[in-house]
Structures are given as C-alpha cells and as structure tokens.
Amino acid sequence: MGKYKMHILICSGAGCRASASELIQNKFELVLKAKGLENEVQVVTTACFGFCEKGPIVKILPDNTFYIEVKPEDAEEIIEEHIIKGRQVSRLLYAATINKEVVSNAQNSGLHKKQIRVALRNCGFIDPENIEEYIARDGYSALGKCFEMLPQTVVDVIKESGLRGRGGGGFPTGLKWEIASKYKADQKYVVCNADEGDPGAFMDRSILEGDPHSVLEAMAICAYSIGADQGIIYVRAEYPLAIERLKVAINQARQYGLLGNDILGSGFNFDVEMRYGAGAFVCGEETALIYSMEGLRGEPTIKPPFPTESGYKGKPTNVNNVETFANIPVIINKGAKWFSSIGTEKSKGTKVFALAGNINNVGLIEVPMGTTLREVIYEIGGGIKDGKKFKAVQTGGPSGGCLTEKHLDTPIDFDNLLAAGSMMGSGGMIVMDEDDCMVSMAKFYIEFSVEESCGKCTPCRIGNKRLYEILDKITKGEGTLNDLDLLRNLSGVIKDTSLCGLGQTSPNPVLSTLDNFYDEYIAHIVDHKCPAGRFKALLQYAINPELCVGCTLCAKNCPVNCISGERKKAHVIDFEKCIKCGACMDACKFNAISIQ
C-alpha cells in the first residue's frame, strides 16, 4: 500500500455488498477524483471485517477508524471531514451497546479486543483480487519455506502445532496429512472442503471471499507434504462471489508461477481446479463430497476406508476444510510453537465463529480456543439484544446442542463443548434469549436435518422425520408425556445406528433441550402453554375475574360460543372450544381479557 497517504477500505463481503457497498466504492472514487485526491488516497475493496450487523463498513487507514452503516451519500462528508480536515464523522461511529461508549478505533472495540486473527488475518486488510497484496503480507513465503524442508518435516510441523480440523470433527490435521503421505499411489489429491452448510455459518465463505490465496497456498503446502499434484476445491454454487474470487486467485497464482509446473523452481508441480456443489449439507461429509465430485449422488459411505487411503477416483485424498487450510501458512511462517501457545491443552490456535441470533453484534469473530462463552457473547457480541435475558446458545449447528447459563464460563474448545453436550462443529453460534422457545428451536434444527438427510440409511431418513413430527405435535399442544420417552429412545437410536455424522449428531438439539429445558417440554405438554409465547396453538385467552364486569360483550362476539357467565358476573372462556381468534379481547372495553 506504498505510495498512498491514506486508504479507504470498503467491505465487499457478501453481507455488505448486499447493502450496496459497490455503490459506496464508486461514490468514494468519484468524490476523490472531483477533489483531486485520487493519487493520495486509495479506495480498496476488502473482504468481511466481521461486523456484519452494522454493515456496510468503511475503514480509514492509517488511523484505523471504522464507520458503520455507511451509505453512498456519506462519502462526500467522510472525505471532506475525515480525509481532508482530519475530523471523525461522529454520527457514523459505532456506539457500544452496553456502556454507550463511542468506539472509533477498530482495534479498541470490544468486538476486536478479545480477538486474535489467524485464519482471518488478511480478511478486511487486503484486496482479495490482488495477489500482490497477499504477497505483501508474507503470502506464499510459507510455501517457499516448505520447499527448503522435507515433506515429512512439513507434516511434523503441522502435527506439532496441534491444529485440529475446523470443519466439525476436530481430527488432528497433521495426523491426517501423515496418513495420506504414507499411502503409495501414482496419483493423490488434495481437496478443500468449502461446502459450508450449517445454518447461519459463513466463516469459510468469508475466508474464500477475503483471502483466497491463503487457501491456495495451504493446499500447495499440503500437496507438497503428502505427495499430491492435483488440488480440487469443492465449493457450493451458491457462493458466487467466493467462486469468482477463487477463479481470479487461481489465475493470478498461475501467472505468478505459484501454481502449475515447477513452482518457484522447486520441481514441484501443483494445480487447483474447482468443483461446484449443489448445496446439499451432507456433501460436507467427506465421503459424500467425493461421490459428488465424481458426479455421483452425494451419499456417504462407511469408513474405513478413509479418503486418505481411498478417496477421489479411489486414490489417496486429503480433505481439509477452508478454515483449517487458512491456518497452515501462518503455522509454517511463525512456527508450531507459536501456534500451540494459543489455545487450550488439546485445542490449539483460534476458532472463527459466526455469531448470530439475538445478539447485538452479529458477525464473524475469531477468538483463541479457551475463550469463554461469556466473553464471546457479552464482550465481543455486545450482549443480548434489547436488554433481554440470555437463555441459550446453540453451537455446532444442527449437529450441536444448546448450552445454557451454567455453561457460560466454560472455555470454548473441542472437548469442553463435547463434554457439555454440544460440539464445536464448523463454528456456528446462535444466541437465544428468553423469548425463544426451546422446543421450537429443536424442531427447527430437526427440520433442517430432515431436509438435508441424503436418505440412504433408515434412522436418518425416517427417524429424523418422526422426531420432527413428535416435536411438531408438542409445539401444537397435542403432545403427551409418552412422546418424551419416544423422543429420547428415538434420538438415542438415531445417534447409535446412523451411517454418517449427519445422522449420528442430528438428534443432539433434541437431547440437549430435553436435558436443559425439560420444563419447557412439560409446559407444552401438560399445561398446553409455550413459556416463550411462541405458538398461536398454545396461546390462551383468559378473562381476569377482577376486571370483568359481566357486560356479556365478549360472549356476544365469540364466534364459537365458548364464553359463558351470568350478566354482571365474571365470565369464563372454555379453552377446549376457543379458536383463539381474539374477537373477545377486541370487544372487551375493560381490558379484562389477556393472552397467557
């Protein structure tokens, strides 16, 4: 970023682009030109800063001021005030929700204070469509470094770093590479799993959109260490921007001799091609992903054999997730020791989370393993929206479970989340408040699993459907206590007998809500009430006998004649007959009727 005095960084992540960040960019460029500043100030489009809640985000360097919810018409003012006169435009600064303290410097905000950016190190700092910006930030130097090491030494560094797969399973990455490197074959493959599918998760997309070269570089490093010469990125077709940026990156890397034959004069050949997925969740499972790449129906098969032994086209194939790859170049550059100094005993490094739900700062964050849920939710996430009470946080997407108040001080890592009845998953984190119904939350996730089951094995294909039907019955107030036994048994059997990870984890939201919010199930079943007041079917209109004067107006307006009572005496609603139309409440002039 040499010759320019100042830089205006405009987020072009999918979220901000959806809010017209491209127009903002045009406007800034126009205004700069009009003021003759185009040679002093550069407009750079970057990828996601992570603060999607308040996008579009514009950041000014070198002073690191960040503006939120910027509109094209603000460009004039920002340039006039900030760039020319050096005064921040205070109305566009972020005011922290909790203490209302105005935060101007990106590094000082609660949002960023607890974060360490490893996988996201370049996101929001470089132009993802310009390889030189990546190279300027040590890009491809790790690959060069690897060429001076033996392949096995590279594997050893990754093993030593303690990096575990970020796609969900948490399998030690170095070990996977080592296994893949041990198989002898005429052809091996390195596959990048970019089939991100958890509801609300978008960390892989952000990395691909914001820092595609880090993934390409890591794939090349992996290929070098296991003896592969072909890489494939399996990315879902519904990530068009990620695909576009990957294409640009692959072409640029080829032009720079960083992909192709004899990379950096090392004699090592490696190239990358892309495959597009149709967006089936199960294709994130590596055996299903390989089937899909082969043009077959995306269905998992039993392991072993693992893909490292027999994968794509029956050849040894190392499959890693996007975020896992994004960590690799840094580990090579800064060393295994540095990486393993971050995190907990068994979970090293950082983890990117997509923070969503009823939380003030929705967005993408990267924290060291071991950060507590409380820090994530209250300090980084800015607490619960509208001052509501925290109820639960769902981690691990549809395969995870919900964690409650009692888990808030649990340091986040693979093993702790598992022990608490949830899992790391790929990093989705959805926060729920007191108004969220946990039965319907479980139903939502099961519905997802029902839709995303590939249909190959019985428990996942039919079992999840039955789980959904029982939950649906309960949310409609038609459940019985026996249904709870059925839910438990069926959940257990689905976990115990399903063929792949999807079915083996799909009942987790049911089991964890049964464990943590049993009372809510009972309220739905026994009291026919939803404590969170979510379902019309479970609403009850009731007449307060203190306020009712017995005017009979409600009874006259009731279309199903379910209100009875003598004139001038308190009336009563027959809940069995009531159709919950609300006509009585509208008719009552004494505010005696309310919803319970």
Next chain:
Amino acid sequence: MEQMIKLTIDNKDIEVVQGTTILEAAKIIGVDIPTLCYMHLEDLDIEHNPGGCRICVVEVEGRKNLASSCNTKCVAGMNIKTHSMRVLNARKTVMELILSDHPADCLVCAKSGNCDLQTMANNLGVREIHYKGEQSTYRVDYSPSIIRDMDKCIMCRRCETMCNVVQTVGALSAINRGFETVVSPAFEMNLEKSPCTYCGQCVAVCPTGALTEKDHTNHLIGDLADPNKTVIVQTAPAVRAALGEEFGMVPGILVTGKMVAALRNLGFDRVFDTDFAADLTIMEEGTELLQRLDAFLKGDKKVKLPILTSCCPAWVNFFEHHFPDMKDIPSTARSPQQIFGSIAKTYLANKMGIKREDMTVVSVMPCLAKKYECQRDEFKVDGDPDVNYSITTRELANLIKQANMDFVTLPDEDFDNPLGESTGAGVIFGITGGVIEAAIRTAYEIYTGKTLEKVDFVSFRGMEGVRSAKVDFNGLELNIGIAHGLGNARKLLEEIRDGKSQYHAIEIMACPGGCIGGGGQPLHHGDASIIAKRAAALYREDAGKAIRKSHENPYIIKLYEEFLGKPCGELSHKLLHTHYFDRKDVIE
C-alpha cells in the same frame, strides 16, 4: 499369506482372515445376524452392502456407536455383542421406523408370505409400531412387465445394484433427498420411458412388494372360461427346473410331468413345449450362422461377424437402447416364444381347423421381458398378437394353488403334439451357454457333414460371467463367446464396436445364470446356489433325452416338409425372423 486376526463374538473366540466382515465372521460360528438390504449372490459374484437399512448393527466394545456388521471389517481384539439390550432395541426401533413408512396391506400384497421385510419384522418380534407419522405416497408405475409400487420400497437399493452395476442398464437410481428419497427412473418418469430392458433382475432381488411382475393370470382365466376360445400353452425350459420350489420341493428337481398335468388340469386345450420352438430356432439361427460364416469366409464385406443370439428379449431391448449402431449383428431369428406363437397361429391353427382369432396362445416363462416382447407390434398380425399372454413361473404356481391342486402328488403327464416334442438341445436353452451349445450341435453336423461324437460341449458351461471356447469345424477353428448378465454382454459388445472382437458367434442372456435365473422365477432370497441346481437339472434332462440335436427332431423335420420348406427360406423369414429398431432415444 493371509493374515489371521482374533476377536470375540457373543463370548466366543474366533480367528478370521483379515478383511472378513463382522457378518461373515459371525456366520462362521453359527451366529446369523439379521440383514435386510445386504445381498451376497456368491455364485454370481454379486455383493451389495451399502449399510443402509441398519438392521445388522452390532455392539463393538469401546466404539461410541453401533457398527453395521455387513460392511464393517473385523479388527483384532474386537469384542462384539450381536444381541445386547442396546442392539436389540436399536434393531427393533429401526424396523419400526421402516414399518412406519410402509403400507400395512400385507394381506393383499403380491409378496405376502414371500416378503423379506415381513419375515424380518416377525423375527424381530415387532408387535407394535411406536413411531407413526406421514407415509410416502407415490403413484404406482405400470409398465408392460414390471409394476413399481414405491410406497413399499424400503430403500435397500438392491435393485439399483442389479440395474446399474450388474446389468449396466441404468434405469433405476435413488432420487430426491431425505424422507422423499425414492428409487426411480430419472425425473420420476415411468419405467416404460426409461432404458429399462424388463430383465426383471430388480424384481428378483426386491425384498418387498415394491417391485413385482405385471400379473396376466386374470386375462388368461377369462379366456380359459370362454367356450369359443382354444387356449394353448407353451412352457419354457427353465420353468420345469424351478416350479417345484414354489411347492416346497428342494431346488433342482425337474417337475416337467407334473407341470403338464397341472396345466391340463387348469383347462388348457393343448399343452405344448417351448423347447420345440427352441429346436426350430436352432434350425433358423444355426442356418443363419452358417450362411453368414460362409459368406464371411468367402470375403463378402457386407457380412459381419460375430453373429449374436437373439432369444433373450431383455437383451434385444438392451442393444436397441444402448447399441443400435450394431443392430445388424444379432441373428434375425425370433425368440422361441415368438416362433412358437407364429407357428401355432398358422400351422397349428390350420391343422386344428380353427381360426386365428379363436386361438389364445399363452406362454409360461421364467422371464418378465417376455411380457413386453409378446406385445411388440412386429409380433402381431392385424393387431392380434402371436402370443396373447406371457405369465411367469410364479404366476403359474399361483394359478395351480388357486385350482386346489396338490402339485407334489400330481401324476406325470406328457406334452401334446405336434408342438410338444423336443430334443435335449431345446432343453438347455434355459441355461447360460445352452443356446450356443444347441446351435453348435446342429451347425457342426450340417457344416462338416459328420456326426458329432461328443454332444456335450462342457467348455461352454459354467457360471463365469464371460466365457470363451473354441470348436473345431473340420479344421476351421470357431471362436465362441458367452456372456450372461447385461454388464458382461456390454463388455463383449464394446469389444465388437472397437473392432477387437475375436469371436465368430456370441451367446448372450440378460439374466445371471441365463433363463433359470430369470426375473419371473421363484425367488432365491439371496441364495444364488439355487440357480446352479436348476442348471444341473436341465443338463440332466438333456442327457436323458433320446434325441439331443434339434435337426433330428422328427416333428421339426415334418414341419419343414409340410409347411416351412427350408430353414431361412421365404416362409421362415416371414414367420420366424424379425428386425430390430434404433431406440436410443429412451436413454438420451
């Protein structure tokens, strides 16, 4: 050397070869773990173990979830429980889930009493379905041969393996996802619009009533009851080698005489033998082979070799769909079923003094494709089919049961004549390698003018998917190829297309094992050794026949004298030969 590993199953120590699955290991010590989707046809080298049904799960100590025994390999030191509380509950729950999406109409299901799902549910002691909910509702797909009632499908996907892997037809595959997943032709089209050949191998392995044959017995009962109709029946060779199984007889017993008695008892006016038509087929096909061979050897560039047999209607469908560019290679001789129908409605009707339209010709076949074949337009005269109805071995068994016969004790009876006399050559038409063996017996004697010293061509026999043999025709070495199963046929066809084929003649049968393993035969329920037993029965019948060469059949000689003239003559061409169509559009 194979590495042995030690493990424990149900408290019994066992040593197995590395690579053995838990299911196979358990079998060695007499533990029969229940399976549903799993299928292993050892004799045919067909294995299907997707691990989809999850009925065969077992508990492996130290493992967090249960393991599907059909595709989990034994590991040294494993401690396996096949019937712990946890396993039994899981198995029963999974079965309840399957049943919760399965119509409870067993009483009227075509598979009742013969259904693997029904048997398994009973064995697992399922007496109540705790999980109830939405059931699949698919429209029933009626094709000329096969009925698909996918509400009864349990997604075992054996049919897919047969259709795609074994037969390489590619008509059936899983579509949609989750609860909506169903095995179907592409875009949920009807089977009739798919590349389906009606080989019926999907029906042969379907564990439930999802895939069944189209039942034609009702039409036939109506014709039998019609006093104005003369109803005659022909029975294919493979039927007599399997029909007894439907009545509890051990596989491999020939029931020719009982079958004839039963058919006569059912009210058929004449009971004839498709074997007679097979002999006639040999006269035509054998002559055609020699003519083509002769022209080829003389350097006629228009004549192509190898010549391919054309008796199998599923095979005909297959090459019309997948290899229409080679439709001039197969013999033009019609199949024995159609040759019989054609002769019956001309020669026989004339002899009996009845009009064509008053005659109903029924065939009893081991085959589902025959149902389609007899409806093809080229086998009709003014809209009247040469063969009116084709029923399967299973349908005949059902008719016999309905007619209150004690099949096992029926006294043997003989076929009627003139279309009931056959040679050993006609009998072996039902087995892979049999048609070409029969053809060579006749072609050899005609070509060389010598009498065959050894009638049995043992080198043509066996269950290997693709076989080849050489025959010495007076110094001319003839290369013979044999394939059964359409996947194997494809290999030979691709060789021909690539100009690499060394064969002069190739026999192809669509079904593994030949007609004895046809889609209309009594269900083998995964025991493919039954097919070899049926083969042995037919070879026994051949060996016991007084006449074993088609051209020596006195009624065939008489037929040519009285009616047809000479093989491949003008009338033969009209009545006994056919032509093929380019039907590539169904697969594009």
